[in-house]
């Protein structure tokens with residue numbers, strides 16, 4: 001029997017401000033329907049500018065009090081690690097909420113909870129590794145200390161595709177650094193992020209250190225980005241909104257860290273291990289319905305093996321199960337909402353109109369129903385076509401071909417994005433050349449989408465600013481304060497010297 005089912009009634013959520021759950025000052029709420037079922041699954045506070053300002057004040061007061069940053073790294077570690085344990089213990093409940101709100105398959109939501117908990121564990125370890133630096137190489141009477149201090153109040157704005165995972169790439173690292181936070185989850189998937197309030201309270205986090213406000217980009221996100229009391233914004237979402245955030249953040253020159261979109265290529269050379277790559281390509285493009293910044297939405301394959309790769313990818317894609325996200329065997333669930341569904345269908349239509357060949361999908365006999373879109377594959381895609389350059393955020397694969405390595409590099413780099421890329425070859429020289437020439441924050445060789453909390457993640461070009469994860473991620477949330485100490489200080493002689 002499937003242990004995951006629709007709720008009898010919608011979950012009721014509240015904002016989490018200064019350690020307390022509360023309704024919006026407006027007393028209004030908004031609802032979320034499961035995109036896979038059309039059933040209302042959550043009710044959330046429709047927060048206002050005033051709610052957001054209250055949360056910012058709570059975070060600022062908590063930061064100034066130093067009740068969090070003055071704890072030892074070891075004490076912060078204990079609390080962050082406890083939170084990791086609670087996320088694991090509540091994994092099924094959290095995964096179900098994500099599946100109901102986002103339409104993602106339950107099996108992928110369960111995996112996501114494990115990844116998220118793993119990052120909290122890693123961040124807990126980082127909390128003990130803040131040490132700054134010392135330089136005694138600037139004169140025998142001078143000692144310079146580079147102190148690491150938390151940046152302050154961090155506003156975190158997250159999207160709907162991996163709600164708990166994406167906030168987990170930001171929040172525990174910022175907490176390890178000693179920052180406080182105000183979080184605005186996507187209005188479509190706020191449930192698990194709102195539950196982080198009680199998880200953190202149970203773990204022992206002091207009141208006011210983390211505050212969570214549900215609502216729309218305007219006013220909640222805008223209030224955060226424009227606030228003089230917020231010292232940094234960490235944002236994941238579209239490149240378009242990322243650019244608006246950079247503009248709003250200039251009001252007090254707050255630091256901005258951005259994780260944005262991608263149009264990620266996988267380049268396949270004739271000597272590649274074809275058996276190994278077929279499943280990786282299929283996983284890369286359909287995972288999370290393709291609603292993934294790392295979606296491997298373009299393959300660029302050498303023309304000598306193009307026909308074989310196309311045929312095998314198409315055959316393998318036919319076995320990908322589409323349907324009810326609550327079914328544990330389903331691999332492609334529901335698209336997040338009607339807007340996104342329409343956007344994907346428009347992209348498919350533009351591919352057809354611009355002359356690419358639709359080999360699998362909409363017009364190939366597989367029905368799509370409501371917010372469901374089945375695996376869609378285009379061949380004969382040319383670099384100038386929109387489906388070769390634009391992020392579709394759906395289960396749509398564009399296949400392009402190349403003759404020379406130089407041509408493959410040119411096609412791969414022919415987008416404003418630079419998030420991730422893949423190379424399939426057994427030749428070391430070819431692999432190394434590609435890793436150097438492809439403009440992307442991550443390049444996978446003979447695999448796709450491996451990731452670890454220890455390894456930095458982020459984009460070049462219009463895919464982002466800064467890096468999440470990895471040992472240096474904590475520096476994103478810290479300032480360096482240089483302290484220069486002179487021994488045996490003597491009066492100076494600048495005026496007369």
Ligand code: NDP
Nearest residue numbers: 158159185186187216217221222237238241260261293393
């Ligand atoms: P958006 O960039 O529109 O939204 C991301 C977050 O920002 C949401 O919480 C949103 O609130 C908030 N927001 C919206 N406008 C503002 C603003 N002016 N100031 C501050 N915050 C704001 O992404 P979507 O979630 O709508 O997704 C749209 C597209 O973004 C996708 O089709 C995809 O191309 C891309 N995307 C990329 C992701 C990635 O990981 N790189 C993840 C998700 C999306 P609200 O919930 O009210 O919209």
